[in-house]
Amino acid sequence: MAHAAEWAQAHSQQEDRHHAVVLFVEPLDEVLQLARGHLARSGVRILSATAAQQVPEGVQVAVASQVGAVRWVRDVLPGATVLAALVYPTPEEAVAAMRAGASDVVCVRGEPEPVVQRVQEAVRHRMEMDRRAASGGPWKFEGVVGSSPAMHEVLRVASIVAPTDATVLLTGESGTGKELVARSIHLQSRRASGPLVVLHCGAIPETLLETELFGHEKGAYTHAMGARPGKFEQAQGGTLFLDEVGDMSPRMQVKLLRVLQERVVERVGGTRSVAVDCRIVAATNRDLRRMVREGLFREDLFYRLNVVNLRVPALRERLEDLPALAEFFLDKYRRHVGKPVRGFTDGAMQKLLDHPWPGNVRELEAVVHRAVILTRGVWVQPEEVQLDVFPHRSAR
Template sequence: MNAGKKQGSRVLVVDDEASARSGLEKLLRQEGYLVDAAADGVEALEVAAERPPNIVITDLKMPRMDGVALLGKLHEQDPDLPVIVVTAFGDVSSAVQAMRAGAEDYLTKPVDFDALLLAIERSIERSALRVEAENLRRQLREREGEGVEGLIGASPAMQKVYRMARQVAGARATVLITGESGTGKGELARAIHAKGPRAKGPFVALHCAALAESLLESELFGHERGAFTGADKRRIGRFEQAHGGTLFLDEVGEIAPSTQVKLLRVLQERTFERVGGNDPVSVDVRLIAATNRDLVTAVQEGRFREDLYYRLNVVHIDMPPLRVRDTDVLLLANHFLRRFAAENRRKIEGFTDRARGKIVAHRWPGNVRELENAIERAVVLCDDTLIDEEHLPIDVAPVPKGAVRIPGSTMAEIERYAILSTLEATNGSTTRAAELLDISIRTIQYRLHEYGMTAKSRRPPPAE
């Protein structure tokens, strides 16, 4: 491995023996690696959360958390993180256990430093090859029309999302992604990060609705030791963790007003103070936010700051619900089928005609997440080579009155159904419906007048 690669590689050394730990740390630094050290598995997890390593070297026998348990916890966070385990000469059985748990390699004590260097170089190179292979697979998927950075879908609605994502990926501007739950807002945020100049930097995500106000502030900005009961050491927040990369705030509409003020300051000044601290911390972070709430209404009702809304909404991308992506449903279903069949080691070739009909007819209120869960369940329950309708945990609603049947409907009936169903899917937004249907807003308004309907109600207005 050349010196340039070593300088960019961070090694985490975990050993409860201080002399062994400090010795490896010193030797690895001399070789040009960035090195962090921890005395046991619990401390190692804390260090890895603040400064993600490229490779971990860990002893097996340690107090509080042994090497095998640490390996499992690390792989929960990053399944591809290479881990080299070190064990006593007479305890090779434990090393075999660690290899079965996913360790990249193992060495016996006393450690041969040259052998360790070779193991590190091989592990990092294999990790780099896996990343390169995944990038090539993503490029192939994009060429085949499956979207940007692994996003699946070829419908006109998704093609507009892809175009916008490619345009904004290279900019620093804040992006606000809106859409119903389960539409893939988080996946789009990751795609924008991966396509931009910050791709090699960290991508840090935080679900804002999952935390109380006091905890959210600490998660975002970190805290100093003694800032509150239980704060026995300084903690780095998500903004600092995302330095040089992207911070994704999911469900940003749930943030309390007091935290909104502090978030606005970070966006304006790119500095903040940790909870309980006075020293300003500067960060270089690209922010992507997402919400399934109507932030415009929240601003009007005083529940969300208007100045913060405009700071977040520099670039707006709306993820369409699955019910307006008819051409993508089977494409996504086949994608999930291949994935879950491989994960569960099932030889399932596809869907029966009845199963495909049921998938297409369902409206998928839970969007892509619901479809993913349905296909996973079907794969688990299927004992044949084809998934049938009985394996799908969905109920298809009867065809509503006024719905078109093709063939057998006139073009006017088809147009009426397309306009009204799209307006229903977009909650009466003529702007979004016009974009999805690729027609003008004026055309929709003119047709609604002909039908004697309004955009919001999709029903005839009351008689005067």
């Protein structure tokens, strides 16, 4: 139960943006009680409550030990960051907590230190988010250009999920920048000091994809002269980005599902299981829900990957970002080419805005690159914007 002094302190200092208020939702086991005490002694303002109490609006981070409590916090404090602190959770319990609204799931074991660390990380990230919101600045992800409502929402959700270990599924047409969003999520996560390993699943034949993902032992096949770790092992402590995961064969889907469930890999030609610790971000330009209905993609794998879904909008859906994107690419390639190009004429920019962009941002980058090469002056003219040079099929 909350003490009157705690409530008074929270109310009196709500407006102090330099400190965070952390709510612990009772009941709490002994480990969570110890974690609460550690945080209080470190200077974090702590509040305790049950689901029957009214909670002040100053709470920025909440810790709940039950899925029902996570749902309650999400309802009464929609703006708070919610951590689900579960005792040895199963994958199903962790997924249920994320779907209830948890930003992250903390496994509660015998010591309070992991819980304390995760709460402190959530507090730091939340205070940075609040600072940006107070300054009126955009959601800034490294290398991601865009301030349109569509991209603002993508980056808002991405900034919430980034500091967690939740699996993220990025969807959207080819060329929209899904890999860039994945890279930015990694850089804003607590795994940022670890590796970001990228695997384009659609570009590798099935016979090679297994060894790329899981590695192989010496002698596993004719030319395997030595052991080699796969992408899962290479991503230890970091993030594994699986691009075009919808192109995986049914056989590889089964193998990927096993790794996601058990968090162990077995190299091709080996018998030893290797534990893996990496965050998974996947991407596809396919409609996985339709593929599940048609029996082309495993439903259980879909739910493993689709813990948090982020749809990256097509360029035609955020045309207000096009001028900034075009200028970004122009600055990039004028340095590369070595031309003093200053920008686009009004006619050239209008030509860009009138194009449907079936190839999305990737097509825009190619068009601007060519325009910089072709331009004869300091301003890109309409005739130097050659849109028919890069034909594209409609996105799948």
